[in-house]
Amino acid sequence: MEGHTQTQTHTQKEKEKNSRSGPHTRLIDAMIEYEKGCPHRVGHFLKVYGYAKTIGELEGLEADERFVLETAALVHDIGIKPSLEKYGASDGSYQELEGPAAARATLEALGFDAPVVDRVCWLVGHHHSYADIDGRDHQILIEADFLVNIHEGEMGGTAIRSVRDKIFKTKAGRRFLETIYGHLLEG
Numbered sequence: 001m002e003g004h005t006q007t008q009t010h011t012q013k014e015k016e017k018n019s020r021s022g023p024h025t026r027l028i029d030a031m032i033e034y035e036k037g038c039p040h041r042v043g044h045f046l047k048v049y050g051y052a053k054t055i056g057e058l059e060g061l062e063a064d065e066r067f068v069l070e071t072a073a074l075v076h077d078i079g080i081k082p083s084l085e086k087y088g089a090s091d092g093s094y095q096e097l098e099g100p101a102a103a104r105a106t107l108e109a110l111g112f113d114a115p116v117v118d119r120v121c122w123l124v125g126h127h128h129s130y131a132d133i134d135g136r137d138h139q140i141l142i143e144a145d146f147l148v149n150i151h152e153g154e155m156g157g158t159a160i161r162s163v164r165d166k167i168f169k170t171k172a173g174r175r176f177l178e179t180i181y182g183h184l185l186e187g
């Protein structure tokens with residue numbers, strides 16, 4: 001009887017915990033710890049996540065696809081830290097090399113399902129590969145990253161126009177780019 005009560009209590013605690021924090025909240029928590037001492041990278045992944053989530057919903061992606069996209073947005077730059085440690089540089093190619101293993105370790109530790117982990121790791125390993133965009137999750141992840149990087153990298157009008165014309169494909173992503181950076185596009 002006592003054991004039964006303990007089991008019930010344990011289950012209730014689990015339920016309470018799960019109702020307070022979903023998988024992405026727990027992942028944000030883990031990523032803030034991973035990027036401790038680096039407010040720029042914390043701010044960056046939170047901004048990319050916000051754009052990716054919003055574009056994914058506006059573009060009508062299915063729930064499973066949105067879940068993968070949002071997960072990938074949170075960990076897309078996870079390879080920067082190991083790249084800096086190993087090579088002293090964080091070029092896109094190093095990130096794509098180091099990112100997937102770091103993403104897999106983080107997501108598996110949090111109990112994400114294997115198919116989600118596999119696709120997210122692929123996206124992490126290809127988020128600087130603009131020539132072969134494969135899937136709406138990949139397209140939107142890249143657009144969301146650019147929406148943030150244009151500002152953080154202080155890109156000028158010519159570069160922004162080139163990115164818009166060559167890379168942006170979704171209606172919502174293009175609209176956001178033109179709404180947010182319209183004053184620079186004209187210059």
Ligand SMILES: [Fe+2]
Binds near residue numbers: 044048
């Ligand atoms: Fe990024």
